[in-house]
């Protein structure tokens with residue numbers, strides 16, 4: 001009997017030391033200096049336990065009354081701790097109802113003309129649309145005029161990364177050109193290939209779903225989900241104009257399609273790790289380019305099957321991507337206003353294709369984000385423009401419960417530093433590298449409150465409350481010389 005207990009205890013100690021070792025290696029691989037030191041100390045502590053245990057076994061300590069009592073107590077404690085971490089808590093019903101679960105009042109469809117990007121990218125001071133818009137919304141005019149003076153879409157070149165910014169901005173703009181090319185009307189609302197026009201390929205919803213998801217993955221999507229479209233997530237009016245297509249500005253957007261195929265592409269851990277420096281901006285635009293590539297081909301594939309489709313990507317959004325993705329079961333809405341997925345956290349960009357091809361919708365997921373965000377708050381603490389709310393609970397905004405990101409101050413900060421920031425994405429504990437120990441931790445976080453509290457606390461210990469940016473690959477290096485000269489310097 002005692003030898004069985006010794007065997008179980010030895011096995012448990014070896015397993016915890018092995019996990020400690022993998023975490024230590026993971027921290028070295030992640031190039032996280034602080035976490036490497038703490039993980040190294042933790043591993044040494046775990047190893048010491050194993051050595052002491054085997055020493056005690058050698059001197060037959062566990063065959064004494066005290067030794068046996070300690071062995072049993074240790075095993076009970078270990079089993080209890082494991083049970084508390086692994087136990088699956090009652091599901092969050094709100095999460096299982098997806099974005100609809102957050103609705104508590106009357107929700108007005110969003111008008112794309114009012115979003116900060118559309119105002120700054122599309123409205124030119126000498127245009128009719130400019131006069132029309134600011135007559136109706138004088139509250140934005142002064143702020144937008146100030147923002148436009150900061151320069152191009154991402155602010156003055158050279159703002160944050162000094163002499164090295166030029167090359168990284170050049171790489172970013174190379175990617176921006178792809179969604180622009182793929183935003184022409186025949187690309188975002190494609191016709192079938194001439195030989196296929198007027199024919200419908202008959203597919204059951206099961207087979208169509210399998211083929212559409214498989215094709216999207218084959219094109220490079222990392223996650224794919226399907227939802228029936230809630231009309232509330234479709235913009236009411238068009239606000240972003242490209243190709244000088246001014247006749248579309250202010251045009252009412254009809255809810256044409258019943259289904260949305262929503263996909264996510266992982267953003268590189270290494271590049272996002274540099275946020276708010278220019279390499280993170282290269283990665284954002286690289287992913288938007290991938291999104292345009294996937295969305296337009298997927299829309300074309302569906303058109304060739306004989307069904308109507310619309311590609312949604314950086315230069316042609318007809319719907320809000322995040323609630324669509326939540327409904328399609330890709331993840332939950334986080335405090336930082338992004339989708340949080342179990343596989344990559346918020347470190348993703350989204351795209352979608354809407355269609356009338358009958359498909360099978362996916363089920364929403366409860367991965368514990370709402371509860372974890374209540375405890376964590378790291379993105380809000382680190383946000384240099386105070387754009388993410390710090391309140392424990394969500395508030396009601398446009399009939400929905402949410403932590404409302406202040407897109408105006410966030411975008412203003414982008415202009416100050418000349419990149420798209422991404423600090424909130426970098427510091428989020430869900431954004432860590434997808435190594436074995438992090439996958440294990442995230443699995444436990446999905447299960448119950450105790451795990452969430454424990455791992456939020458440990459994230460602060462190992463990575464710090466305000467983690468600093470990591471270095472970039474050599475080809476995308478930057479210098480940090482200008483940080484102190486910038487208004488609102490980054491706090492993390």
Ligand code: SF4
Pocket residue numbers: 382383384385386387388405409410411413414420421422423424425
């Ligand atoms: S991108 Fe930067 S400024 Fe904007 S919310 Fe995130 S941390 Fe704040």
Ligand code: SF4
Pocket residue numbers: 334335336372373374376377378379380424427428429430
């Ligand atoms: S940093 Fe923390 S609070 Fe912010 S989105 Fe991530 S988990 Fe939620």
